[in-house]
Amino acid sequence: MNTPVPLLAARGIRKRYGQVEALRGADLEVGEGEVHALIGDNGAGKSTLVKALSGVVTPDEGTIELRGERVAFGGPRDAQGAGIETVYQDLALAPSLDAGANIFLGREPLRGGFRGRIGFLDRPRMRREAAHALEDLGVELPSLEAEVGTMSGGQRQAVAVARAAVWGTALIIMDEPTAALGVRQTEVVLSLIRRVCEQKGVSVLLISHNMAHVLRVADTITVLRLGRRAAVRRALDTSLEELTLLMAGLGNEADVDPEDEEDEE
Amino acid sequence: MKAIAALRARAFSQSRRSEDLTIGFILLALVVGFWILSPPGSFLSTENIKNIGVDASELMILSAGMTLLLIAGGLDLSIGSVVVFAAVLSAKTIDAVAGTSPTTGPLVYHDLGLAIAAGVAVAIASGVAWGLFNSFVILRMKVPPFIATLASLGMALGLAEVISHGTNVSSLPLPLQEDYGLGEALGIVPWPIVTAAAVTAVLWILLSKTRFGLRTYAIGANPESARRAGIRVDRHMLTLYVLMGALAGIVSVVDVARFGTATLAAHSQDALSAISAVVIGGTSLFGGRGRMFGTVIGVLIPAVLLNGFVILQIESFWQNVAVGAVLIVAVYIDQMRRQAGPST
Ligand SMILES: Nc1ncnc2c1ncn2[C@@H]1O[C@H](COP(=O)(O)OP(=O)(O)OP(=O)(O)O)[C@@H](O)[C@H]1O
Numbered sequence A: 001m002n003t004p005v006p007l008l009a010a011r012g013i014r015k016r017y018g019q020v021e022a023l024r025g026a027d028l029e030v031g032e033g034e035v036h037a038l039i040g041d042n043g044a045g046k047s048t049l050v051k052a053l054s055g056v057v058t059p060d061e062g063t064i065e066l067r068g069e070r071v072a073f074g075g076p077r078d079a080q081g082a083g084i085e086t087v088y089q090d091l092a093l094a095p096s097l098d099a100g101a102n103i104f105l106g107r108e109p110l111r112g113g114f115r116g117r118i119g120f121l122d123r124p125r126m127r128r129e130a131a132h133a134l135e136d137l138g139v140e141l142p143s144l145e146a147e148v149g150t151m152s153g154g155q156r157q158a159v160a161v162a163r164a165a166v167w168g169t170a171l172i173i174m175d176e177p178t179a180a181l182g183v184r185q186t187e188v189v190l191s192l193i194r195r196v197c198e199q200k201g202v203s204v205l206l207i208s209h210n211m212a213h214v215l216r217v218a219d220t221i222t223v224l225r226l227g228r229r230a231a232v233r234r235a236l237d238t239s240l241e242e243l244t245l246l247m248a249g250l251g252n253e254a255d256v257d258p259e260d261e262e263d264e265e
Numbered sequence B: 001m002k003a004i005a006a007l008r009a010r011a012f013s014q015s016r017r018s019e020d021l022t023i024g025f026i027l028l029a030l031v032v033g034f035w036i037l038s039p040p041g042s043f044l045s046t047e048n049i050k051n052i053g054v055d056a057s058e059l060m061i062l063s064a065g066m067t068l069l070l071i072a073g074g075l076d077l078s079i080g081s082v083v084v085f086a087a088v089l090s091a092k093t094i095d096a097v098a099g100t101s102p103t104t105g106p107l108v109y110h111d112l113g114l115a116i117a118a119g120v121a122v123a124i125a126s127g128v129a130w131g132l133f134n135s136f137v138i139l140r141m142k143v144p145p146f147i148a149t150l151a152s153l154g155m156a157l158g159l160a161e162v163i164s165h166g167t168n169v170s171s172l173p174l175p176l177q178e179d180y181g182l183g184e185a186l187g188i189v190p191w192p193i194v195t196a197a198a199v200t201a202v203l204w205i206l207l208s209k210t211r212f213g214l215r216t217y218a219i220g221a222n223p224e225s226a227r228r229a230g231i232r233v234d235r236h237m238l239t240l241y242v243l244m245g246a247l248a249g250i251v252s253v254v255d256v257a258r259f260g261t262a263t264l265a266a267h268s269q270d271a272l273s274a275i276s277a278v279v280i281g282g283t284s285l286f287g288g289r290g291r292m293f294g295t296v297i298g299v300l301i302p303a304v305l306l307n308g309f310v311i312l313q314i315e316s317f318w319q320n321v322a323v324g325a326v327l328i329v330a331v332y333i334d335q336m337r338r339q340a341g342p343s344t
């Protein structure tokens, strides 16, 4: 959309759970270096689409392209290998481990030499790099040794975002990152989203219900409705009212390319 | 604000350390109590300390494995029967290879070394086989571990009885018992203690220093998050169940060597004793939390209680009562800490 070859393009994604058709041919295009919001009513299929993009579920139909090349994710590892990191709606942290262990889980640094070969962890490095990553994002934690389960919702969210920021090289997906947060912590996470995008030069796919937030942080917005893309808008060219109507299926769904779109206001 | 948060975090990590100390103190209090109450030179004599250690060695090996399994959110109730099964098979193997028939004479064993090597290999292999069986039922057939291992608890014992025709396998080569089961390394430390200490040390390091250990915690804390982090959860659990089986095999060797016979009726309480030792040691039954240090103490508490009661000529039945009480207190302390600490 924004560039000739989008960073990520999903086309015609279908996913059925028993009787429920969560996705009915959904499309999504995320450009390079942008914050792209995916909005839609409850059950629109946002989380399912995100899971397809992060390798957690395999779509029944449809294609995913990364920088123009077809990819097929057999599991989360494949998506991670392609540079796609996800902050899940249910966070998926290990509550009894500390921030460093959570950030490095699945990709733990090992010590050098023989001990490394038999699987000894490089804990100092884990702690150091975790501290560094958190500092880069301007996140303050009470203690690096504290169990993540003892932290506030915002701090846990920050750990999850930091993990994605450390490993994501192409796209960071965040499913409802502010849903469970208070006003102040929401602000922290919202500014975190822009910072990740700007500092690391990666794209962010943000799933949210809150259109005011979306309009503030996103560059582009895709509206999902009943498992399909209903519209794509540039944040600058749309309004809260229009998005609300689109989500409810009452808007002008003409799937216009935001580049060519006339300013309607 | 930040300072307060930091203080709270420090207080929290201290409370974790002090909880380790709590059960350490319970053990210390028991030792001091028995030492004061027992006739001089009986309870803390070298001989008696060795007794306690040897008596605790088999449970220690099983509990070390159970610690990893419970931290990962698994469970194995079958270990006692697997010990019996492995003991019967390995005793039969040793008898067959060493040849104890009257024609060879009572104390002449041809191929004794080979016999024992074969016995150990068979013991560990049968433990591993049961570990694989449990893994298959739990991970492939998706039967909950409680049910799956309750079933194999019965099956392993039943098969052991079938193979041994319901009688204990005895008449094992004497040197196995004299040199290993009742023998001492360098004439100082009994071999069963050396074996248990070595196994525990290896598993302790595995749990606290390696990637495998960290992932064991992560899986127990939240299997879904571990899966999404790219960890092969099923393969990890399979490794743990097989490890547990192999440890039961090692225990069967220690047991056969100590008593010179593979006894069918022993070990029926092993799984529950191991779980209780691990839980007394502060490991969570819900996974994600636990330490090997606690387990060592959790194994020593019942061993010290039993030994102390015997020395004080209190009926040994009271040991079971006392261990039950310690278990409740340990879990109670854990619950209190959980409620006091910030919630998840
Ligand atoms: N694992 C599953 N099994 C069965 N049905 C599912 C599953 N996951 C999602 N669904 C169904 O698919 C539809 C889309 O769900 P999805 O979670 O993708 O929506 P969503 O847009 O993320 O909603 P929300 O805003 O509530 O998070 C819903 O009807 C849901 O009930």
Ligand SMILES: [Mg+2]
Residues within 6 Å of the ligand: A046, A047, A048, A089, A175
């Ligand atoms: Mg959702």
